[in-house]
Amino acid sequence: MQEDFRLIVDLVSVLVAAASGGLLAGLLRQPPLLGYIIGGMVVGPAGLGLIKEVVQIETLAQFGAAFLLFALGVEFSFAELKKVQKISLGGGGLQIVLTILVTTLVSLGIGWVKSPAQGVFLGAILSLSSTAVVLKCLMERNETATPHGQVMLGILVVQDLALGLMLAVLPALDQPPEAIGMAIGQALLRIGLFAAGAVAVGIWLIPRLLRLLAKTESRELFLLGVVTLCLCIALLTEQMGLSIEMGAFVAGLMISEVEYADQTLTYVEPLRDVFAALFFASVGMLIDPVFLWNNWELILGLVFLVFVGKFLIITPLVKLFNYPLKTALIVGLGLAQIGEFSFVLASEGQVLGLVSRRVYLLLVGTTAVTLILTPFVLQVIPQLFNWLETVPIFKPYFNSMELPLEVAIDIPVQNHVVVCGYGRIGRNLVRLLNEHNSQIVVIDQSEAAIQKLREAEVPYVYGNAASLHVLEKAGVDQARSLVIALPDAMSTRLALKRALELAPDLDIVVQANHNRDIELLYQLGAKEVVQPEFEASLEMATHLLTGLGVPIAVIAREVEQIRNSHYLDLRPERSQSEIARDLQFAAQEMNSKWYGLPSDSPLVGMTIGQANIRSLTGVSLVAIRRDRGEEIDYPDAKISLEKGDRFLVVGQPEEQAAFNELAKGEVVIPESSTPxxxxxxxxxxxxxxxxxxxxxxxxxxxxxxxxxxxxxxxxxxxxxxxxxxxxxxxxxxxxxxxxxxxxxxxxxxxxxxxxxxxxxxxxxxxxxxxxxxxxxxxxx
Known part of the structure; x- marks a missing residue:
């Protein structure tokens, strides 16, 4: 077979394997990247052996890592990086140094390595976490803008920058100390020169180039120009002895400050996703399943040590920078893996003779297993915290970490509006409410946001809006209204649920981050759910229809009907099974449980509205399964309760216990006429x-x-x-x-x-x- 055609066959084989693995993972409700890695294992040299030219595939896969970090740079701008600059620079740097130091001492002490240089090399490999995997998981869960998401990305950025320094120092590790010092100095000089050049290009050249591309009004030319710019900067960093990935990330950062950043991200995302799949599949091809099987005890032991060791290093560091314990725990668990760029270091170390072939394979196997486990860890964290909050031993710690960090002086005590989240939407709301002399209290857990509130003299509570204690301190039980504009779905649901515990009749307006959240938020008790994309569509349609001569009253009536139907006319058609899967997935992240309705229950024959279950018990009934096999997701108040029904309820353990008592008729409920x-x-x-x-x-x-x-x-x-x-x-x-x-x-x-x-x-x-x-x- 011709060489060029062989490459095409290999590339198609990898993409087919990645697509098949991703589809299987999606059907199993797992992150697609797990499927990409497993697909690569199947077709790789250690699997079925379908791929012959692994080096060429790995070269193409570098595009995936480059585009992934380029997109990260566009999204994670200098302004965002500034919010977490202390923890990213200070915490990220300390984490790398401590990991290298601890690894060196431990590995020398138990005889894993023969020299300090080998220990430093091993520590450098373990100090890196996976930007690609963590970023992918955060994006899929819409958590990149959360405090723990920003801290993770800030530390990962520093680790990626440190990779260039590590690669520069690596050849000198077996040299005298002065050679190592010289190598570090040269690497820092190159990084400094590159940073200065990047700032200059980002200020004077990039904006002009993007404006020129935009003037052509050609999508193809704009995409081609952006991709060319990204890869040229990436190749420049490679020639300077840094990494391609670092160059791509810096290119994204330069574009992020230009007005065409959103347009750039929209064009590049499809390309990024395809090459990212190729990258993860190439990671899978490096894994030898037979070697993993033959050494599974040793590898699992190493995986355990890596997870525990990095968790014990990262968690205290994040807490040291005054972040809440819950944020520190999430960051510690989320970054407790070995990064995909450690493969690069391990390969270089094998070439330089710093590690043997067996140690190299152990490192690759351990890294692969930690990458595979990370999405599961990030997925199970909410359930883990929900469970820990119910354990008496841990309850005091979780209660203490949910307390507000700071409360402004003279916050309103009643008839005020509480705004959860001081992002772009929150700031606009506060400005509009201030213009109408409304009393406001803002809740946010970002130090940068709180500083802006201090400067603007806006009353605030510094803490987690999903905390009952923080909501209580903000006076939610005496408030007129509550607005929830938080960046992640989980915090939004918890804030809504816990606010209703304090004030069940409170007027709550919630921003839905995704279409699938709309019905669940209504079911949890929101009075109004706003989806920004749909609202933009309605405003644009209003403008166009007004220009066409449609009466304002008719437009207003139609828009109101769409809003009252929860945007049903604008939402894409979805099957009942898809809705049920999304509901089950969302319920897993909260305290949820299935309950059977006894045949002699006093609730039998009542409608949900008549039973008033949320007000009486605090739980939200989000699904009903009938005896005849029918499932009703997001039932409305008119649905009658029947014998044999099973209910999916969401609520705290004590609320679920109250619902159980109510369903079994173990409590006396006063009649409607009872005072x-x-x-x-x-x-x-x-x-x-x-x-x-x-x-x-x-x-x-x-x-x-x-x-x-x-x-x-x-x-x-x-x-x-x-x-x-x-x-x-x-x-x-x-x-x-x-x-x-x-x-x-x-x-x-x-x-x-x-x-x-x-x-x-x-x-x-x-x-x-x-x-x-x-x-x-x-x-x-």
Missing amino acids: CQWLQIPEDSLGVGKTLAQLDFRREYGVQVQAIRREGKFIRFPDETVELRAGDHLLLCGGSNPLNQLRQWIAPSSKMPQLAIPIIKVPVSEALQRFLPLDSQRND
Whole structure:
């Protein structure tokens, strides 16, 4: 077979294997890159042996790494890098130094290497994490703009920059110390010269070139010009003794500050995705499954040591830079792998004689396994944290790390608007609300965003908007409205869910980051869900239809219908199985559980609206499976509950327990005509320190305690062992006269005259929805 045709066959074989593996991974709800790696293993020299010219495929695969980092540079601009410059430069640099130091000492101590130079080389390999894998996972989960995503990318950028320094120093590792110092000096000089040149080109040349390309109004010419620019800069860095990948990343950074950055990213993304698949498949081709199988115990031991060692180095470093413990844990777990560029170092080290063939294969195998495990680790982190929050031993640590880091002076206490997230959308909202003299409190956990709020004198709470303690500190329970404009879906869902725990009837507007999130956010209790892309379409259509002479009233009515239908007319058609898969995936990231409805349940025959499950228990019912096999995803309030139904509910463990009690009929639910009222327990109340069994309100007064709100937590259907504390808010349901008598006993009118008001007859569901202490309702 001709050589050039052989290359075409090999390239097609790799792409077919990557596409097949990616499709299989997608069907199994796993990241596609796992399929790309496994596909490469199958067709590689150690697998079926279909690929003959591995070197040529690896050369083409370098384009994948280059385009991946080029796109990262376009997205991760200098402005974004500045937000995390302390942790990226300081933390990233310390992480590399500490990893090399610890690895050198350990490997020398147990005899893995024979010289300090070999230990330094091994440490350099282990110090790098996978930019490609971590970036791909963050992009798929829409988490690149989250605090942990920015910290990870900042550290990864420093690691990628350090790769050029490592490659420059590598040949001198077996030389005298002065040779190593000379090599480091030369490498730093080259990096400095390149950085200075990149800044100059980025300021004076790149903008003019892109404007010239844009003037042609040719998509092909614009794409060709951008790709040529990227590869030329990448080749220049290669000639300077740095890496192609570093050059591609810097090229992206230069373009990121130009007005054509978004257009560039749109054009390059399809090319990037194809070559990235080729890159991951080439990584798979380096893996020898037989060697892995024969040395699986040793490799798994090495994988364990790598994950634990890097986690124990990175997590404290991130915490040292004043990031929340949860962010530090996510970053530590997310970067606890060996990067794909370590293959480059390992290959160079083998050529230079720094490692034997066996050690090289062990490094390749360990690196491959950590790359394969990383997407699973990042996927399981939310479930892991949800579980840890329920374990008594870990609960205090998670509660403490959810506390606000800082609260502005004189924040509003009631009738204000809480804005979660001070990104582009959050800033615009704050500016518009300020123009109408609205009281505002902003929640954000980015130090850069908080500094801007300090300078603008906007009231803020510095912390995680998904934390119950932070939301409580922002006064969500007394707020007029809440806006959630967070960059990742998981934090958005948690912030929505926990805000409704504090104020079930709060007006909440949520930004949906993806089409598939719209129905789930409505189901979790949002009053309004806004999808920016759809809103842009509606505004453009409004402008065009107005120009065509369509009456404004008609346009407004049609737009309102589309919004009321949750953008159903604009969303692409999706099968029921696709909707069910997305729902299951989203529910896995939250506290969710399937419950069977007993045949004798009092809920049988009621509609979801009549049962008022969210208000009574706090859970959200997001799916129903009928006995006859039908599944109803995102059921509306008119759906009736039937015998044999199974419910997928989302909520905290205590909320799920309350739902279980409700479904089994183990709690007494007042009828709709029964008066209910919230009552706050003062410090000098006779009930403080006594259990509900000792007080026995039901026998003495005929009054049932339906719920207790305590320190931001909602205890539904409390049992008889619960002890009352000062400051508790009790939801009491019973007759009007007994409620008045009980109220006078718990809080005598002489001590709290504001409580001696007539009790209004409201259903328990409405009382729960109001969820306000009695003293705040006295003026109603």
